[in-house]
Amino acid sequence: MIRDISGFSNPLVKRLRSLREKKHRKREGLFLAEGLRILIEARDVSVLPDILVISDDARPHPLAEELIEETLAAGGDVIRTGVEILSKITAKDNPQAVVGVYRDCPTALSAVDRHSAPIWFVAQAMRDPGNLGTLMRIGDAVGAGGVILIDDCVDPFSVETVRASMGALFTQAIVPTDWTKFLGWLREGQGQLVGTSLNASVDYQEPHYTAPTFLLIGNEARGLPPEYEEACDVRVKIPMLGRADSLNASVAAAVMAYEVVNQSKARGSQGE
Missing domain, CATH: 3.40.1280.10 (SPOUT methyltransferase, trefoil knot domain)
Structure with a gap:
C-alpha cells in the first residue's frame, strides 16, 4: 500500500532528512540514494530500498512503477509526497522524483x-x-x-x-x-x-x-x-x-x- 505524506512536520520526513548527516546514518544503518537510474541499478543486483519515496507530481516512469511493485512485494514502504518535501529530504531545489532509503552494506x-x-x-x-x-x-x-x-x-x-x-x-x-x-x-x-x-x-x-x-x-x-x-x-x-x-x-x-x-x-x- 502506498502512503501519502503532505506535512513537513511528519516524523518520517524529519527522519529521512536526518540521513543527510553521518551521525544519523551511522545510528540507523541507513542511507539515501537519489534518482531512478541509481535505484534501478540497485534493483538489478537484487537490492531494494527499505523505503521508497516518490513524487506525486506526475505519473511514475514505467521503471519506477516496477520498483514500487517490487518494493511493496518485498515488504518495503512506499511513500508518495510533493516536490517541496522531496526537496526538504534531499536538500536540493530540484530534487529527483524518486529517492530510496537503503541499509548500509559495509563488508568486514x-x-x-x-x-x-x-x-x-x-x-x-x-x-x-x-x-x-x-x-x-x-x-x-x-x-x-x-x-x-x-x-x-x-x-x-x-x-x-x-x-x-x-x-x-x-x-x-x-x-x-x-x-x-x-x-x-x-x-x-x-x-x-x-x-x-x-x-x-x-x-x-x-x-x-x-x-x-x-x-x-x-x-x-x-x-x-x-x-x-x-x-x-x-x-x-x-x-x-x-x-x-x-x-x-x-x-x-x-x-x-x-x-x-x-x-x-x-x-x-x-x-x-
Missing part, C-alpha cells in the same frame, strides 16, 4: 574473498566524495571486487558519494578497516600491493601485475605516506608530459586499473 575485511576478483582498490584517507564514488564506478567497470577504505576516508554512504558512484556502490564491496589490519590480512595470502608515487622511477606499464592486484590510492592532497609506499610490492609512476605533476586520484586509479586489465587480456590471448 575477514569476509573478503581476495580471489573473487582480479583487482581491488585500496583508498587511503580519500576525502573527496566525488573521487570515492568515481572509484566505485571504475571498480564496477573493470570488474574489481570493491574498495578497501583505510585511515580517515570520506563516508561511502554519503549522498554525494552515492550519487557519484552512479549505482556502483551496490556492486562493489565496501570494506572499512585500518592500515595495520589490512596489511596483516594481505600478507596472510596472495596479493600484489601496487602504489603510485611521484618518487617512483618505474613506469606504470613496465611491471608484471599479478592477480589479485591491490591498487593503493593515496590522499588527494598528500599522496601516500612514506611507510605505505615502502610496504608496496611495486611502486610505479604515471608519466606526466605537461606542467601538472600528478593526476586526480580517481583518474590515476582508472589508468592503473586498465593497465592491469589490459595486461591480463594480453596474457590470456597469448595463452599464458
Whole structure:
C-alpha cells in the first residue's frame, strides 16, 4: 500500500532528512540514494530500498512503477509526497522524483574473498566524495571486487558519494578497516600491493601485475605516506608530459586499473 505524506512536520520526513548527516546514518544503518537510474541499478543486483519515496507530481516512469511493485512485494514502504518535501529530504531545489532509503552494506575485511576478483582498490584517507564514488564506478567497470577504505576516508554512504558512484556502490564491496589490519590480512595470502608515487622511477606499464592486484590510492592532497609506499610490492609512476605533476586520484586509479586489465587480456590471448 502506498502512503501519502503532505506535512513537513511528519516524523518520517524529519527522519529521512536526518540521513543527510553521518551521525544519523551511522545510528540507523541507513542511507539515501537519489534518482531512478541509481535505484534501478540497485534493483538489478537484487537490492531494494527499505523505503521508497516518490513524487506525486506526475505519473511514475514505467521503471519506477516496477520498483514500487517490487518494493511493496518485498515488504518495503512506499511513500508518495510533493516536490517541496522531496526537496526538504534531499536538500536540493530540484530534487529527483524518486529517492530510496537503503541499509548500509559495509563488508568486514575477514569476509573478503581476495580471489573473487582480479583487482581491488585500496583508498587511503580519500576525502573527496566525488573521487570515492568515481572509484566505485571504475571498480564496477573493470570488474574489481570493491574498495578497501583505510585511515580517515570520506563516508561511502554519503549522498554525494552515492550519487557519484552512479549505482556502483551496490556492486562493489565496501570494506572499512585500518592500515595495520589490512596489511596483516594481505600478507596472510596472495596479493600484489601496487602504489603510485611521484618518487617512483618505474613506469606504470613496465611491471608484471599479478592477480589479485591491490591498487593503493593515496590522499588527494598528500599522496601516500612514506611507510605505505615502502610496504608496496611495486611502486610505479604515471608519466606526466605537461606542467601538472600528478593526476586526480580517481583518474590515476582508472589508468592503473586498465593497465592491469589490459595486461591480463594480453596474457590470456597469448595463452599464458
